[in-house]
Amino acid sequence: MQAVVIAGDHLGLVERPDPSPGDTELLVAVRAAGVNSADLAQRRGEYPAPPGWPDDIPGLELAGEVRATGARVRRFAVGARVMALVGGGGQATLATVDEAHALALPDGLSWPAAGGFPEAFATAFDALFSQGGLTLGERVLVTGAAGGVGSAAVQLAAAGGARVVATVRDPALREAVAGLGAGDVIDPDDVARHGPYDVVLELVGAASLAVVLPCLSTGGRVLVIGVGGGATAAIDLRGLMSRRARIGGSTLRARTHAERAAVVAALAAKVLPLLAAGRLRVPVSETFPLRRAADAYERFAARGRLGKIVLLS
Ligand SMILES: NC(=O)c1ccc[n+]([C@@H]2O[C@H](COP(=O)([O-])OP(=O)(O)OC[C@H]3O[C@@H](n4cnc5c(N)ncnc54)[C@H](OP(=O)(O)O)[C@@H]3O)[C@@H](O)[C@H]2O)c1
Numbered sequence: 001m002q003a004v005v006i007a008g009d010h011l012g013l014v015e016r017p018d019p020s021p022g023d024t025e026l027l028v029a030v031r032a033a034g035v036n037s038a039d040l041a042q043r044r045g046e047y048p049a050p051p052g053w054p055d056d057i058p059g060l061e062l063a064g065e066v067r068a069t070g071a072r073v074r075r076f077a078v079g080a081r082v083m084a085l086v087g088g089g090g091q092a093t094l095a096t097v098d099e100a101h102a103l104a105l106p107d108g109l110s111w112p113a114a115g116g117f118p119e120a121f122a123t124a125f126d127a128l129f130s131q132g133g134l135t136l137g138e139r140v141l142v143t144g145a146a147g148g149v150g151s152a153a154v155q156l157a158a159a160g161g162a163r164v165v166a167t168v169r170d171p172a173l174r175e176a177v178a179g180l181g182a183g184d185v186i187d188p189d190d191v192a193r194h195g196p197y198d199v200v201l202e203l204v205g206a207a208s209l210a211v212v213l214p215c216l217s218t219g220g221r222v223l224v225i226g227v228g229g230g231a232t233a234a235i236d237l238r239g240l241m242s243r244r245a246r247i248g249g250s251t252l253r254a255r256t257h258a259e260r261a262a263v264v265a266a267l268a269a270k271v272l273p274l275l276a277a278g279r280l281r282v283p284v285s286e287t288f289p290l291r292r293a294a295d296a297y298e299r300f301a302a303r304g305r306l307g308k309i310v311l312l313s
Helices: 037-043 111-115 118-131 148-159 171-178 188-194 206-215 237-242 257-276 290-301
Strands: 002-007 010-015 025-034 061-069 081-085 094-098 102-104 139-142 163-167 184-186 197-202 216-224 246-249 284-289 308-312
Touching (some): 025 081, 025 111, 025 118, 061 094, 061 118, 081 094, 081 111, 081 118, 102 257, 111 284, 111 308, 118 148, 118 216, 118 257, 148 163, 148 171, 163 188, 188 206, 197 206, 290 308
Parallel strands (some): 197 216, 216 246, 284 308
Antiparallel strands (some): 002 010, 025 094, 025 308, 061 081
């Protein structure tokens, strides 16, 4: 197979032996694989792969056709179109995934959309609903809402009956984010004027958290999912106490096999039907062939994009 390989600072396509599936695994001919900031951090040497995953092939999500199945696979057959959440190794022409971490593609979903779906939608769904307990009618703030996770979160929160406020720094992207279901799309400097918020999906990190905390409603919950805007913040604990507020955080990548399977099962039960019904979409800003992974990473790091960057093979 061919794989995007991190070698020091270099990122290039390299020939590697084909993997073979374990008992409960699928061998997938990858057609599309989303780029995530974790891939860029791994390339910088700041985010090593967790144990059990390829340590130099990035890629946390993929979509493709099943080529072969392990002896104990029950849910998918050769030829099935699947997408999957992986802990690494997605950016290659072949990958093995556990069937418990795979989802069937809804009819009509394109490869680029499928390749950009699992990580963003799993992260957003898990944070908002499983961790944050978001319910009907609550007011939710999504910071950094034009990106892959943010554009998923805006749609999921709106589909779940929440009132959505979204921060987007690029004015040119605000109308598109409103089109995903945000009632108010605002500049990050205007957060205070649009609160209070019952749930905050914090995708920017410390720079935003300082602004957000005083705007929580009583019983408000903040889920820290991204720290691109800083990982260390001073917190007014008195304000936190008086609002009976909670701050939590999570990452998907570090989860165990069983925890990852639970996230995928929740996605299959709650989110996939909405995707299949056309009530959710995966905004794909740009696609790149696998051999141009370095260009794709560069584009990912640049500002001003709606949704995902996806590699195609
Ligand atoms: N915990 C997890 O399991 C998990 C999983 C996936 C992603 N993440 C994290 O979640 C974050 C979002 O991921 P993503 O895939 O959606 O990334 P993305 O597509 O690059 O989107 C990030 C968005 O945040 C905005 N932004 C960045 N810095 C900002 C700042 N200082 N102030 C205001 N807006 C800012 C960007 O706007 P511009 O276009 O203006 O730059 C962009 O729209 C990343 O930090 C990522 O590492 C965590």
